[in-house]
Amino acid sequence: MNEPHPNLWHPYSQMRNLDYVPKAKATLGSKITLENNKILIDGTASWWTACHGYNHPKIIKAMKEQIDQMPHIMFGGLTHNPAEDLAKKITNILPTTFEHVFFVDSGSVAVEVSMKMAIQYWVNNKVYTKRKFLSFKNGYHGDTLGAMSVCDPSEGMHTLFKGYLPEQINTELPINKVKKEAFKSTLLNNKHEIAAIILEPLVQCAGGFKFHSRETLKFIDDLAKENNILIIADEIATGFGRTGSMFAFDQSKIIPDIICLGKALTGGTISLAAVVATSKIYDAFLSNNDDDALMHGPTYMANPLACSAANTSIDLFRTEPRLEQVKNIEKVLEDKLKECKNMKSVIDVRVKGALGVIQVKKMHNLNWLRKKFVEDGVWIRPFLDVIYIMPSFTISNAEITKLTKSIINIIPEWECKI
Ligand SMILES: Cc1ncc(COP(=O)(O)O)c(C=O)c1O
Numbered sequence: 001m002n003e004p005h006p007n008l009w010h011p012y013s014q015m016r017n018l019d020y021v022p023k024a025k026a027t028l029g030s031k032i033t034l035e036n037n038k039i040l041i042d043g044t045a046s047w048w049t050a051c052h053g054y055n056h057p058k059i060i061k062a063m064k065e066q067i068d069q070m071p072h073i074m075f076g077g078l079t080h081n082p083a084e085d086l087a088k089k090i091t092n093i094l095p096t097t098f099e100h101v102f103f104v105d106s107g108s109v110a111v112e113v114s115m116k117m118a119i120q121y122w123v124n125n126k127v128y129t130k131r132k133f134l135s136f137k138n139g140y141h142g143d144t145l146g147a148m149s150v151c152d153p154s155e156g157m158h159t160l161f162k163g164y165l166p167e168q169i170n171t172e173l174p175i176n177k178v179k180k181e182a183f184k185s186t187l188l189n190n191k192h193e194i195a196a197i198i199l200e201p202l203v204q205c206a207g208g209f210k211f212h213s214r215e216t217l218k219f220i221d222d223l224a225k226e227n228n229i230l231i232i233a234d235e236i237a238t239g240f241g242r243t244g245s246m247f248a249f250d251q252s253k254i255i256p257d258i259i260c261l262g263k264a265l266t267g268g269t270i271s272l273a274a275v276v277a278t279s280k281i282y283d284a285f286l287s288n289n290d291d292d293a294l295m296h297g298p299t300y301m302a303n304p305l306a307c308s309a310a311n312t313s314i315d316l317f318r319t320e321p322r323l324e325q326v327k328n329i330e331k332v333l334e335d336k337l338k339e340c341k342n343m344k345s346v347i348d349v350r351v352k353g354a355l356g357v358i359q360v361k362k363m364h365n366l367n368w369l370r371k372k373f374v375e376d377g378v379w380i381r382p383f384l385d386v387i388y389i390m391p392s393f394t395i396s397n398a399e400i401t402k403l404t405k406s407i408i409n410i411i412p413e414w415e416c417k418i
Pocket residue numbers: 106107108109111140141142143200205206234235236237238262263
């Protein structure tokens with residue numbers, strides 16, 4: 001009953017070993033109902049997207065109205081209100097330098113477009129040497145070709161796709177004196193080749209939820225600006241309140257050149273992502289030469305249905321107390337998860353905004369652990385060396401406590417299985 005369908009291929013899964021895939025049939029708030037009517041409290045907000053909880057009535061209403069009127073229309077040569085409204089709303093919640101929004105269909109594609117934008121920015125400025133990116137160890141930016149090339153090389157994909165993937169410069173985040181020196185010398189030695197630095201501000205998410213400080217961000221930004229290198233802030237996971245501010249980079253004094261948004265952009269309802277550029281970037285594409293135009297255009301770009309969901313989702317940050325809810329979640333997670341610090345397999349417990357992370361010495365019996373959480377009535381999906389909670393911001397204190405209790409109860413049992 002919980003086996004994968006024979007015609008389906010699941011993500012990141014060795015299909016030969018995948019023998020347990022619970023079947024979801026409905027969602028509401030922070031709850032997932034399975035086919036057998038078992039209810040799970042959700043600790044992942046569906047890969048960090050459902051920031052307002054599932055099925056928020058205002059988003060559902062907006063989408064229903066949009067689907068009746070115009071679910072889709074091509075964006076080449078046409079425009080529409082949902083896209084125009086959304087571009088305005090996105091630029092309104094970002095610093096004033098961000099004025100231009102390019103819509104795409106997923107986070108990985110947003111990263112691809114941001115990279116093409118950076119390369120072409122230099123080409124249009126007649127700089128032909130800058131064709132590489134500097135990225136960071138533990139970084140994750142997506143699964144398409146360019147995005148993979150700037151992920152942490154130790155993830156395995158670089159070895160697997162060697163010769164096919166573009167080669168980039170990957171270095172450690174400058175989080176201390178020694179790493180600052182190393183980063184500086186890598187940057188100075190390669191500065192004529194580096195088009196942009198791409199980073200996840202404050203939290204490297206899929207690479208293991210590693211945190212860094214706003215000072216680290218500022219150090220990177222200062223060096224980039226001194227050396228004529230662009231900054232791409234990948235806010236796909238951190239954007240829309242997750243770290244306690246609307247965007248993670250808001251907490252530092254950096255102003256990137258390009259920002260990638262995705263995931264929570266539509267409140268977890270439908271795929272949409274955006275690349276937002278400053279006028280400095282946009283203006284480099286304006287000329288009398290058609291070849292200077294940005295050469296990208298996905299078929300479902302700026303899909304009106306997705307834009308209508310995103311417009312309502314952004315409004316909800318104004319009309320409902322989302323950032324206060326994030327603050328409350330942070331407090332509750334800090335309080336409840338500290339009990340894990342003394343467990344023998346745990347090496348670190350860290351919390352930022354609506355994100356709680358328990359890092360273990362070594363992950364083992366992963367399938368057992370995932371199944372155990374489901375049996376216990378929660379949807380928590382450990383990976384790499386982390387067990388984490390990244391819930392909807394509307395989750396109740398009782399629901400968060402159910403999640404933390406489940407972790408606290410299950411870890412000791414899991415430890416005995418080594
Ligand atoms: C920081 C970051 N960038 C990009 C992506 C890729 O987004 P998508 O899965 O929508 O392609 C992810 C996905 O986890 C991410 O966390």
